Amino acid sequence: MSVPLLEAENVTMRFGGVAAVQDVNLKLEEVELRCLIGPNGAGKSTFFKILTGQLRPTEGVVRFRGQDITGAHPHVIARLGVGIKTQVPNVFNGLTVREGIGIAAGRKKSLRHARQIVDETMELLQLSPIADRMVGQLAHGQRQWVEIATVLAQEPDLILLDEPAAGMTHEEVLRTAELIREINKKQALVVVEHDMQFIRMIAKTVTVFNRGKILIENQVEAVLADPGVRDVYLGKQAH
Amino acid sequence: MIFRKLKRADSAGGIWGPVAVVVAGLVLLVGAPMVTGTFGLLQLTVLAALAIFALAQGFIWGFGGILCFGQSAFLGLGGYAYAVGALNMTDTTGAVALAIIVPMLFAALLGYFMFYGRISDAYIGVITLTVSIILFDLFNSTSGDIYHIGQAPLGGFNGIPSVPPLNIPGNPDAQLDTNGLWYAAMGALILCYILLKWILASRFGRVVVAIRENETRAQLLGYDPRLFKLLTFIIGAGISGLAGCLYTNWGAFISPTVFSLTMSAQVIIYVLVGGLGTLIGPILGAVGIQYLINVAGGQHVIDPNLLLGIVLVAFVLLVPQGVVPVIRAGFRRLIPAKQPSTTLAQPVSQEASR
Numbered sequence: 001m002s003v004p005l006l007e008a009e010n011v012t013m014r015f016g017g018v019a020a021v022q023d024v025n026l027k028l029e030e031v032e033l034r035c036l037i038g039p040n041g042a043g044k045s046t047f048f049k050i051l052t053g054q055l056r057p058t059e060g061v062v063r064f065r066g067q068d069i070t071g072a073h074p075h076v077i078a079r080l081g082v083g084i085k086t087q088v089p090n091v092f093n094g095l096t097v098r099e100g101i102g103i104a105a106g107r108k109k110s111l112r113h114a115r116q117i118v119d120e121t122m123e124l125l126q127l128s129p130i131a132d133r134m135v136g137q138l139a140h141g142q143r144q145w146v147e148i149a150t151v152l153a154q155e156p157d158l159i160l161l162d163e164p165a166a167g168m169t170h171e172e173v174l175r176t177a178e179l180i181r182e183i184n185k186k187q188a189l190v191v192v193e194h195d196m197q198f199i200r201m202i203a204k205t206v207t208v209f210n211r212g213k214i215l216i217e218n219q220v221e222a223v224l225a226d227p228g229v230r231d232v233y234l235g236k237q238a239h
Numbered sequence: 240m241i242f243r244k245l246k247r248a249d250s251a252g253g254i255w256g257p258v259a260v261v262v263a264g265l266v267l268l269v270g271a272p273m274v275t276g277t278f279g280l281l282q283l284t285v286l287a288a289l290a291i292f293a294l295a296q297g298f299i300w301g302f303g304g305i306l307c308f309g310q311s312a313f314l315g316l317g318g319y320a321y322a323v324g325a326l327n328m329t330d331t332t333g334a335v336a337l338a339i340i341v342p343m344l345f346a347a348l349l350g351y352f353m354f355y356g357r358i359s360d361a362y363i364g365v366i367t368l369t370v371s372i373i374l375f376d377l378f379n380s381t382s383g384d385i386y387h388i389g390q391a392p393l394g395g396f397n398g399i400p401s402v403p404p405l406n407i408p409g410n411p412d413a414q415l416d417t418n419g420l421w422y423a424a425m426g427a428l429i430l431c432y433i434l435l436k437w438i439l440a441s442r443f444g445r446v447v448v449a450i451r452e453n454e455t456r457a458q459l460l461g462y463d464p465r466l467f468k469l470l471t472f473i474i475g476a477g478i479s480g481l482a483g484c485l486y487t488n489w490g491a492f493i494s495p496t497v498f499s500l501t502m503s504a505q506v507i508i509y510v511l512v513g514g515l516g517t518l519i520g521p522i523l524g525a526v527g528i529q530y531l532i533n534v535a536g537g538q539h540v541i542d543p544n545l546l547l548g549i550v551l552v553a554f555v556l557l558v559p560q561g562v563v564p565v566i567r568a569g570f571r572r573l574i575p576a577k578q579p580s581t582t583l584a585q586p587v588s589q590e591a592s593r
Contacts, residue, residue, distance in 0.1 A: 102445070
């Protein structure tokens with residue numbers, strides 16, 4: 001059996017008496033695409049913060065390609081090849097789009113190589129026309145794109161996207177879905193989303209979080225047909 | 240393409256701004272001794288020393304995002320290191336090196352605990368402020384014969400008088416006169432400006448600014464903010480130390496007042512008034528504020544400290560971004576839409592032609 005790209009084992013995160021994440025086990029293979037759904041407060045973002053080292057779990061182990069990364073510094077985990085688009089966009093407001101993406105592309109790479117990555121990434125995400133605009137002045141949807149571009153320019157093997165389609169127009173959502181499928185040809189992704197249409201567009205395997213635990217993990221059709229899932233989550237916004 | 244590469248969002252756009260600043264500095268360096276007498280030149284020398292000090296504060300605060308309320312700690316350590324070194328060695332070149340290295344080592348130690356201890360920004364302000372006060376008290380209490388380093392008595396509140404002046408490196412007999420000290424101070428200011436411009440244009444500098452913009456994002460991209468902040472802090476300390484060395488040379492004297500709150504507060508006001516996030520701003524701020532203090536000190540209507548306080552409050556309320564950014568924005572408005580439209584249109588057209 002091959003070593004999984006990412007493995008979370010019995011991960012628990014307590015804040016005071018509240019367990020935001022409880023006994024979560026998750027395995028992700030190389031170049032896999034996984035969707036993570038669940039109602040607000042189900043612990044998805046907390047789980048992401050544990051994976052990226054922003055939080056240290058109370059219990060449990062996280063491994064990246066077999067290496068224990070539990071509670072390692074975020075920059076160490078990032079260097080191993082994990083990139084994340086956070087729920088609230090974390091971008092460099094005071095830099096131009098090009099500069100911000102350049103910071104991501106430039107780590108441990110030659111200037112020439114970095115410039116090439118920046119140009120390619122901006123072209124892929126159609127950011128070239130606004131390359132010299134300040135990120136702080138952009139609209140919300142564009143800032144989302146800039147953050148995704150920043151993460152891609154980092155060239156990680158695992159990309160975590162926390163609500164990438166939030167606040168986007170229908171067309172932008174379609175483009176994001178297309179982009180995710182494109183990225184997934186080479187890199188593994190974990191995507192957190194609320195938009196069921198979006199999940200249907202991209203998902204293969206879906207993991208459902210509820211109250212800090214994994215409720216079910218299965219193929220997208222099976223999950224969406226599951227009555228338990230409907231009760232906790234889809235019931236509210238069934239289509 | 241070349242223009243797009245050179246265009247920087249931070250500080251001056253393009254390379255012509257910094258080139259103009261350096262040329263103006265060189266003109267002043269050569270010209271000042273021709274047009275002003277000994278007294279005027281001495282005044283300009285201390286202004287240059289304080290401008291270097293302001294550059295250090297402007298760099299770590301405006302670009303590194305580190306609010307240090309006790310930058311005078313490094314100014315003072317540099318000054319004392321020079322004085323002690325110069326009194327113990329015949330050649331003062333080694334003393335200059337000490338004036339830079341000692342504050343850097345001190346900053347490395349202090350910064351290590353602050354940044355690696357994940358102390359929040361506000362507490363970094365408090366800690367640095369406290370450290371400068373502790374140093375003030377420490378040097379104040381060194382009166383008496385038992386407090387000496389080698390040949391140099393520390394002298395408590397009276398400080399160290401008759402500090403030997405700088406000499407041409409390798410030639411202890413060729414001591415610098417008033418003109419020589421001016422060349423050294425102004426030359427050092429120009430070099431520090433170029434050094435910081437170069438650092439900011441480098442990959443290291445860009446990451447420093449990125450960390451100021453969003454520490455979390457920088458971290459998630461694989462950069463260790465603690466290390467970058469520490470290095471920024473150490474560079475600032477070294478430049479402050481050099482300023483302290485020149486400051487000591489200016490009066491051939493150093494006393495614990497260099498560690499005083501006034502010194503730390505003044506340099507913050509220089510940077511605020513001149514413009515945070517620029518390098519020329521702190522220099523102009525230092526010159527302008529010191530000029531104001533001199534004028535106010537020469538008359539007896541209003542207390543200089545009160546005046547300084549009024550200036551600070553006025554700037555914080557009315558021109559919070561400082562003089563230089565406001566003037567720059569004004570210039571951009573004067574040249575109507577020419578620059579923005581070209582920079583915006585250029586990438587689009589280039590995309591099309593590809």
